[in-house]
Amino acid sequence: MKKFLISDKGTFYKANLHSHSTVSDGELTPLRIKELYQKNGYSIVAFTDHNRFVTHNDLTDSSFLALNGVENAADESGKGWFNRCCDICFIALNSDRRIHPFQNENNVIGDGEKSPFETEYTSECVNMMIKKGVENGFFVTYNHPTWSLENYPRYMSYSGMHAMEIFNTSSFIDGYNEYNPDIYDDMLRGGKKLFCIATDDNHNRAPGTCHWDSFGGFTMIKSPSLKYEDITGALLKGDFYSSRGPVINELWIDTDDGSVNIRCEKAKKIVCTRGGRRLRAIYAKEEGKEYLTGAKISVNRDDIYLRITVFDENGLTADTNAYFVKNMGIDFESPDLFVE
Ligand SMILES: [Zn+2]
The missing domain is CATH 2.60.40 (Immunoglobulin-like)
Incomplete structure (x- = not known):
């Protein structure tokens, strides 16, 4: 009997699950990112600007889905270029989510408010960030461990995230070896159960510099439709694979x-x-x-x-x-x- 590990039903949708727009330090507006990615065969972009959770449901139409997200970091300080960090993306599982993952339902802040959660570079803080994200209905991903200068004891101390970036285009283009199958295997062999995604983390600073960081790594999501909750449901089930090209x-x-x-x-x-x-x-x-x-x-x-x-x-x-x-x-x- 055939038991499908990636569902045999539905359609593969091409997704970039990590991006930055003019809402934070990206060069392009969310609309321009949508246009650029659609032209390059993508159906889905997760907008994960730094610190600010902003919804982009207005960009969604029958052939494009904007996923609402945010990226937050726990940064080390005082060591200059040697500062390590841990960056986490949170993608809302429901399109009507309006509240930052660290915000309490009873203490509502509107679209675009900054995170009220003070982070510090400790495993406890990172695990708290992950926990809040999961509890508040987000798909939580651990980003670019190589760029972040994170090592085995650090990433092995994190738990509960849904996925890690096996590839991050922006970091790779900057020269880091941000294809991370070994780190993924470390985590799996250490008993962690998580998926892997490939993302761009694009900021789209001018072409011709080393920051033309779109269309490197993508995630192919198998889903019954392009509806928001169908896609996030497929993410939670692991109905996807990551790629830099092969199908x-x-x-x-x-x-x-x-x-x-x-x-x-x-x-x-x-x-x-x-x-x-x-x-x-x-x-x-x-x-x-x-x-x-x-x-x-x-x-x-x-x-x-x-x-x-x-x-x-x-x-x-x-x-x-x-x-x-x-x-x-x-x-x-x-x-x-x-x-x-
Ligand atoms: Zn990022």
């Missing part, structure tokens, strides 16, 4: 033979990363093909989790979320098919 069409478990199966386009290499050391890499060259269009990979009870990365001929990647083997519905008591 994933289908991802499913075959419960009969205990395999995970992927269908994709023009892949040169497909890698299955697992909880332990037993990775699996499949190369087009080895199969005698110019490109791979899919793979079938056996699942072992001991894998704990697995996730798949598709590489194209330029080395660009598409990453699935991590899936936990015990939730896959495979009956490991049956056949002996699980040893490679």
Whole structure:
């Protein structure tokens, strides 16, 4: 039986889940961002300006969805260029949400008010930010750990976020190695259950400088429709994958033979990363093909989790979320098919 890990129903919508406009330090107005992204094949942009939670429902129409969000930071101070920070994006799960995630329902502030929550660079504060976001109905993401100079003990001390940025275009363009599969695996191996997203974090400062930071990393969301709550529902379910180019069409478990199966386009290499050391890499060259269009990979009870990365001929990647083997519905008591 086929059990789909990314729903077989609905449509894939291309999304940028982290962006900055003139509401904070971005160069473009929200409307201009909408126009630019629509022209480049996107259906969804999350507006996540710094500190100020501003709604953009007026930009939503039948072919475009504006998600309402905000980015808040916990910054270290006093160390100049060595200051570390932790940046978190909060995307409202409901379009009628008007209140900043740190604000109490009884202490209402209107659109555009600054966050009243004083942050400091401690794990306790970051975990409080995440908790408030989740409790108040937001999809909470942990952003660009490399740019933030965060290290293993720091990011392992955070918990409860829905997703982390496996790729951030703006940071990558600035020269940081902001493709973070290792940090994602650190977290998963440390027992954290979270999804991964690829975003632009665009500020769109003038082209020709190193800040033309749109259209690098995106998230493909599978949803029954482009309606606000359908899309945020798909985010909560993990019905999406992240990419810098390659396309994933289908991802499913075959419960009969205990395999995970992927269908994709023009892949040169497909890698299955697992909880332990037993990775699996499949190369087009080895199969005698110019490109791979899919793979079938056996699942072992001991894998704990697995996730798949598709590489194209330029080395660009598409990453699935991590899936936990015990939730896959495979009956490991049956056949002996699980040893490679
Ligand atoms: Zn940002």
